Amino acid sequence: xxxxxxxxxxxxxxxxxxxxxxxxxxxxxxxxxxxxxxxxxxxxxxxxxxxxxxxxxxxxxxxxxxxxxxxxxxxxxxxxxxxxxxxxxxxxxxxxxxxxxxxxxxxxxxxxxxxxxxxxxxxxxxxxxxxxxxxxxxxxxxxxxxxxxxxxxxxxxxxxxxxxxxxxxxxxxxxxxxxxxxxxxxxxxxxxxxxxxxxxxxxxxxxxxxxxxxxxxxxxxxxxxxxxxxxxxxxxxxxxxxxxxxxxxxxxxxxxxxxxxxxxxxxxxxxxxxxxxxxxxxxxxxxxxxxxxxxxxxxxxxxxxxxxxxxxxxxxxxxxxxxxxxxxxxxxxxxxxxxxxxxxxxxxxxxxxxxxxxxxxxxx
Amino acid sequence: xxxxxxxxxxxxxxxxxxxxxxxxxxxxxxxxxxxxxxxxxxxxxxxxxxxxxxxxxxxxxxxxxxxxxxxxxxxxxxxxxxxxxxxxxxxxxxxxxxxxxxxxxxxxxxxxxxxxxxxxxxxxxxxxxxxxx
Numbered sequence: 496x497x498x499x500x501x502x503x504x505x506x507x508x509x510x511x512x513x514x515x516x517x518x519x520x521x522x523x524x525x526x527x528x529x530x531x532x533x534x535x536x537x538x539x540x541x542x543x544x545x546x547x548x549x550x551x552x553x554x555x556x557x558x559x560x561x562x563x564x565x566x567x568x569x570x571x572x573x574x575x576x577x578x579x580x581x582x583x584x585x586x587x588x589x590x591x592x593x594x595x596x597x598x599x600x601x602x603x604x605x606x607x608x609x610x611x612x613x614x615x616x617x618x619x620x621x622x623x624x625x626x627x628x629x630x631x632x633x634x635x636x637x638x639x640x641x642x643x644x645x646x647x648x649x650x651x652x653x654x655x656x657x658x659x660x661x662x663x664x665x666x667x668x669x670x671x672x673x674x675x676x677x678x679x680x681x682x683x684x685x686x687x688x689x690x691x692x693x694x695x696x697x698x699x700x701x702x703x704x705x706x707x708x709x710x711x712x713x714x715x716x717x718x719x720x721x722x723x724x725x726x727x728x729x730x731x732x733x734x735x736x737x738x739x740x741x742x743x744x745x746x747x748x749x750x751x752x753x754x755x756x757x758x759x760x761x762x763x764x765x766x767x768x769x770x771x772x773x774x775x776x777x778x779x780x781x782x783x784x785x786x787x788x789x790x791x792x793x794x795x796x797x798x799x800x801x802x803x804x805x806x807x808x809x810x811x812x813x814x815x816x817x818x819x820x821x822x823x824x825x826x827x828x829x830x831x832x833x834x835x836x837x838x839x840x841x842x843x844x845x846x847x848x849x850x851x852x853x854x855x856x857x858x859x
Numbered sequence: 860x861x862x863x864x865x866x867x868x869x870x871x872x873x874x875x876x877x878x879x880x881x882x883x884x885x886x887x888x889x890x891x892x893x894x895x896x897x898x899x900x901x902x903x904x905x906x907x908x909x910x911x912x913x914x915x916x917x918x919x920x921x922x923x924x925x926x927x928x929x930x931x932x933x934x935x936x937x938x939x940x941x942x943x944x945x946x947x948x949x950x951x952x953x954x955x956x957x958x959x960x961x962x963x964x965x966x967x968x969x970x971x972x973x974x975x976x977x978x979x980x981x982x983x984x985x986x987x988x989x990x991x992x
Contacts, residue, residue, distance in 0.1 A: 644954075647954060647956065648922050648952075648954045648956075651953045651954070652872070652922070654953075655953040655974075655975035655976050656872065656874050656875055656878065656975070656976070658975075658976045659875065659878035659879075659882075659975065659976030659977070660874075660878060662882075662976055662979075663878060663881050663882065663885075666881075666882075666979075699957075747957070
């Protein structure tokens with residue numbers, strides 16, 4: 496492809512110009528010439544020519560009209576117009592209708608013409624390269640999709656078997672003696688499984704386009720709470736929604752946000768607190784949903800507070816609690832992707848509260 | 860609560876077949892559990908169109924070599940309606956893939972999609988709700 500000569504076509508109704516043009520450029524390019532627009536079009540049809548130079552003044556059809564036709568038929572081509580007049584109307588038309596990349600004055604200066612053509616070749620080459628690169632990128636993306644899909648299955652599949660076996664032992668009274676060991680095994684497997692899930696979420700969040708649909712905040716938060724509440728049964732959960740709980744947003748990202756925030760609020764409770772509490776208060780308007788999520792857990796000290804949304808960041812006082820350092824990063828990324836905002840405030844041993852604004856994308 | 864059913868398990872992983880067999884045994888809802896590590900074999904049995912060989916419930920894995928759970932569903936759809944109407948299908952998978960989930964739930968023949976490992980209480984609730992046990 497690189498070593499091949501670039502094909503250029505020159506259209507002019509003056510035979511002498513065509514001869515001179517060919518003589519001057521034949522060494523560097525594969526030159527095609529046409530004495531009329533009709534011949535030019537038939538040449539374009541049978542050869543893949545990407546650089547087209549046309550004279551403005553021709554019988555039957557103007558250069559602008561011809562290049563306009565070419566732009567429609569072969570949008571990938573790079574087009575030049577040669578004109579004897581500096582008529583601003585022609586220039587405007589050539590840009591708007593023929594989408595030309597360069598103008599050349601007639602009579603031309605060979606050196607300037609050469610530079611112009613050279614410039615067009617560069618445009619053409621970078622366009623082709625970009626197209627090729629885009630195709631490669633698309634292919635890599637497709638492969639990555641397949642890769643993540645199979646990894647997510649292959650990694651999780653054995654974990655789910657192990658969890659299944661552990662669950663089975665709990666149903667068999669004669670295996671009770673080993674309960675503590677199985678509990679520990681289960682705990683470690685769950686940690687690994689959660690990390691795998693987080694990694695898949697991270698990948699999906701980074702890539703997926705996002706789809707706006709009806710989301711019932713009441714049902715998704717209740718469902719998440721029901722799935723997580725068994726991790727700590729002593730927590731008191733207070734959940735209030737004011738206004739219509741149905742908003743228009745990206746359900747997948749909202750799930751990531753609430754799952755991680757609620758799961759953290761459960762994990763980082765204060766063990767000496769008598770009344771462990773998680774409060775969620777939501778005010779919904781046509782514009783947005785304002786979510787206040789607070790707990791009276793162990794809290795985060797000021798020095799760490801600004802870093803909690805960073806990838807793989809973990810605070811000192813959380814080191815004996817399972818975590819991957821991905822959760823809050825995912826939350827921040829997800830909220831950015833849906834155009835929302837998140838703010839955090841916290842006091843050590845008093846609690847943490849998150850203040851979220853989620854845009855309501857009603858499209859009526 | 861008193862009905863006992865015949866259940867067919869399709870999963871390429873023998874350990875998972877064992878686990879699900881044990882779960883169902885513990886639930887005490889089945890009078891027969893038949894295991895197939897290869898979907899094609901399960902299909903062959905169904906294709907004999909012998910009502911006495913048909914189960915009341917099929918638990919079918921999604922990710923399997925040769926014939927995946929989705930391919931199995933395509934072939935299953937071609938079987939006589941008179942036999943299919945007495946049989947229910949629950950898909951099971953360890954995959955979290957959203958497309959798999961949507962694809963499974965969009966299929967009118969699929970009663971539900973359960974994530975592995977199967978939650979016994981969830982399966983029981985589902986079967987009770989559908990009046991199958």
